[in-house]
Amino acid sequence: MLKNYQTGSFFDEMMDPSGNPKPHYDSFYQLIRQISNDDLRDKHETAQLSFLRQGITFTVYNDAGGTERTMPFDFVPIIITDEQWRKIERGMRQRMEALNRFLDDIYHEQEIVKDGIIPEELITDNPYYYKKQVSGLEIPLRNHIFLAGIDLIRDEHGEYRVLEDNLRNPSGMSYVFQNRYVMRQVYPELFFQHSIRTLEHQFKDLHGALLSHAPANRSAQPCAVLLTPGMYNSAYYDHVFLAQQMGIQLVEGRDLIVKDDIVYMKTIRGLKQVDIIYRRIDDEFLDPEAFRPDSTLGVNGLLRAYRKGNVAILNGIGNGVADDKAMYAYVPDMIRYYLDEEPIIKNVETYFLRDPEQLDYVLDHLEELVVKNVGASGGYDMLIGPHSTEEERSVFRRKIIETPSQYIAQPTIKLSRAPAYQKGEFYPCHVDLRVFVMNGKDSHVLPGGLSRVALKKGSLVVNSSQGGGGKDTWVLAEGGMNHA
Amino acid sequence: MLSRVADSLYWMARNIERSENNARILSTQLIHMLESSDQSVMDRDWEEILEICASKEEYYERYARLNRDTVIQYITLSPANVNSLQNSIVYARENAKATRDHIPDELWQLINRFYLDKNSQQDLPMTPQATQTHLKDTIYMSMTSQGIIESTMTRGIPYTFIKIGKWIERAEKTARILNVICEKTIREKSCTDTENYYYWLTALQIVNGYDSYIKENPPTMNPKDVLTFLIENHNFPRSIRYCVDHILQAVHNLESGKISHYSEDLFQLLAGIQEDMGRTDIASMSVEELMAFLDNFQDNCHKVSRIFSETYYLVEPVHASH
Known part of the structure; x- marks a missing residue:
């Protein structure tokens, strides 16, 4: 089945260069050999349909309006050993703590700037730095990051590295659960002989973390809601799923009203006070009074209520100052500064184009590097040097020279690959892993996470808006495999 | 519960019920019309269908003539007709999508699947058989949705809003059907017993009440009996x-x-309607009086709908606007 599978010069999650499965994939390898190709094809169809019928879709907007699409699902899971996972978990906790301390510092004393670790203009030039709106506030638990999604990749040596921090509205958590659900429905036989960390109890932790942010002056059972932009948002399913699983109301901006700096939701019995808002609306649309006045998604007066301490807003307002692609390069320094530790999971090396020396180097080596816009996400406004044409490079050269501080560059990493089964054959595809971290009174790392796969042959872009798919992620329980 | 959610549940239920009613009306009439050949009779029948399922006036704003395929298209798939089956399903689905965290997952999947299946068939030719299949599928979708609601939902607030939406829609539709048929019998005062029989039989069939009626009444289709059954019967669910x-x-x-x-206000209005009905003796009314009664009842249905919305702060329904 995987007879002609070539790992090439890449690190492969499942196979070794001589064509044998790695030890932690051995059971899985033996199991899929027992399934016929016809069965695999049928199951593949069933799995894709299941997502569509359940309405687990995201909306892609183009000239012809919105189209509902499912994220393609690939059944070959990413299997992570217990030992590897423990290291990731520790690395994520460490990173979260440093980033949260950083956010608190930035919106208070800015010691890290005063101590010369981070250049001031990196803060002041950041469009998501909301000094006027939220500096000096004492927020519940001093926690700015309720739910984070940290994107990890593995390099050609198999070492995990952080590619990106998402501290605002990371989406995709529902897919982790749905991938597992569909996997169990359609491929039950593949779970035999594996002992995997379950996802069952995660909502208790998520809900607990959420409620631990209740404002201090509210003694009664706090009322928490999830604020969504509505059903036309591309991540609407994620919002529905999280609200449903945590048993909280899914509200839109028009369902909320602020009176005397207290937030209420409009119910059939009149107004009901809201204490905690897990919002999935970006900062700039939250409150037309305080941010963009043209926002139709937000709630007038929300920021006033927040500043008075009458409502908790999660994730914190202004987190964008910590998770853009320029600040990313400083996270290892934050870890050293605040925690006096070395980063457990390293960054990818990053060149700053505001530095003339690094700029010269990058302009000379465009065909080897990846260049990214610090403010963009989703794989947009990005140059992948080795895959680019002379023309694309000259376009980027011009853009970089015009606004060097808008761009960073990184060496092209040989992203690890894993087999994917599409259209009746197995072939290697690049993968990454979004790890979800929930923080409140306690902090939890969701075991596994969302493995994203670039299904287009040879593609490096895993984003679902650009043809990426998803895989189930298995964290082997302690003791690893049950060899029955 | 959020008012917006209550509102969506209410409109989801109304649209599902509407699609079932309109599908049954069209399905029944298509079968009846197989036996008629007189063009003027057929035109009249088409107008009645339009009157019950949509709006005759709006149809004539777009089309000059009553053409079989055009009317079928208008009632089933046309995006221009707000009450077309397709639009009802789109609205039901949008409202279900907006309330996914309050309805059984099976209900959402049923509606979503139905929508996806029907969308993938849109380009197929609408043969008479395909049309009938489409109408039957719509009826069964609605019936299945009610089965899911009854067998899985807690008898709480969301359930109640769904049921109220269904009953308001249903009562209004029954009144509308009877109105159109009464009008017809007035227009054709000289009509024969056979014709009369046919009209009232149709009325029973399009509300799916023939089988129940026939168990309790002689098959003579006495108009008074049919009207009493469809208006006053305590046990017939339509x-x-x-x-x-x-x-x-x-x-x-x-x-x-x-x-x-x-x-x-809501209680007073509903209790008033109930009392009116208790006082009214359908059997002793002339057709003109009946028409006035039905007109008045339809007005009251709109009033109930409006006051119900006001009482629970319901908002504008979710419409498919991109």
Whole structure:
């Protein structure tokens, strides 16, 4: 089945260069050999349909309006050993703590700037730095990051590295659960002989973390809601799923009203006070009074209520100052500064184009590097040097020279690959892993996470808006495999 | 519960019920019309269908003539007709999508699957058989949705809003059907017994009440009996009486038996309608009086819908606007 599978010069999650499965994939390898190709094809169809019928879709907007699409699902899971996972978990906790301390510092004393670790203009030039709106506030638990999604990749040596921090509205958590659900429905036989960390109890932790942010002056059972932009948002399913699983109301901006700096939701019995808002609306649309006045998604007066301490807003307002692609390069320094530790999971090396020396180097080596816009996400406004044409490079050269501080560059990493089964054959595809971290009174790392796969042959872009798919992620329980 | 959610549940239920009713009306008439050949009779029948399922005036704003395929298209798939089956399903789905965290997952999947399946068939030619299949599928989708609601939903607030939406829609539709048929019998005062028989038989069939009626009444289709059955019967689930009783009971439960200052208007209106019906003796009314009664009842249905929305702060329904 995987007879002609070539790992090439890449690190492969499942196979070794001589064509044998790695030890932690051995059971899985033996199991899929027992399934016929016809069965695999049928199951593949069933799995894709299941997502569509359940309405687990995201909306892609183009000239012809919105189209509902499912994220393609690939059944070959990413299997992570217990030992590897423990290291990731520790690395994520460490990173979260440093980033949260950083956010608190930035919106208070800015010691890290005063101590010369981070250049001031990196803060002041950041469009998501909301000094006027939220500096000096004492927020519940001093926690700015309720739910984070940290994107990890593995390099050609198999070492995990952080590619990106998402501290605002990371989406995709529902897919982790749905991938597992569909996997169990359609491929039950593949779970035999594996002992995997379950996802069952995660909502208790998520809900607990959420409620631990209740404002201090509210003694009664706090009322928490999830604020969504509505059903036309591309991540609407994620919002529905999280609200449903945590048993909280899914509200839109028009369902909320602020009176005397207290937030209420409009119910059939009149107004009901809201204490905690897990919002999935970006900062700039939250409150037309305080941010963009043209926002139709937000709630007038929300920021006033927040500043008075009458409502908790999660994730914190202004987190964008910590998770853009320029600040990313400083996270290892934050870890050293605040925690006096070395980063457990390293960054990818990053060149700053505001530095003339690094700029010269990058302009000379465009065909080897990846260049990214610090403010963009989703794989947009990005140059992948080795895959680019002379023309694309000259376009980027011009853009970089015009606004060097808008761009960073990184060496092209040989992203690890894993087999994917599409259209009746197995072939290697690049993968990454979004790890979800929930923080409140306690902090939890969701075991596994969302493995994203670039299904287009040879593609490096895993984003679902650009043809990426998803895989189930298995964290082997302690003791690893049950060899029955 | 959020008012917006209550509103969506209410409109989801109304649209599902509407699609079932309109599908059954069209399906029944298509079968009846197989036996008629007189063009003027057929035109009249098409106009009645339009009157019951959509709006005759709006149809004539777009089309000059009553053409079989055009009318079928207008009632089933046309995006221009707000009450077309396709639009009802789109609205039901949008409202279900907006309330996914309050309805059984099976209900959402049923509606979503139906929508996806029908969308993938849109380009197929609408042969008479394909049309009938489409109509039957719509009826069964609605019936299945009710089965899911009854067998899985807790008898709480979301359930009650769904049921109230269904009953208001149903009562109004039954009144509308009877109105159109009464009008027809007035217009054709000289009509024969056979024709009369046919009209009232149709009325029973399009509300799916023939089988129940025939168990309790002789098959002579006496207009008074049919009208009494469809208006006053306490046990037939599509009679106006049945729907009104159940709406009142549901509001009563919603308010735990208490009449508060905010729900007073709604109670008064519903109780008034119920009393009116109790006082009315359908059998002794002339056709003209009946028409006035049905007109008045339809007005009251709109009033109930409006006051119901006001009582629970319901907002504009979710419409498919991109």
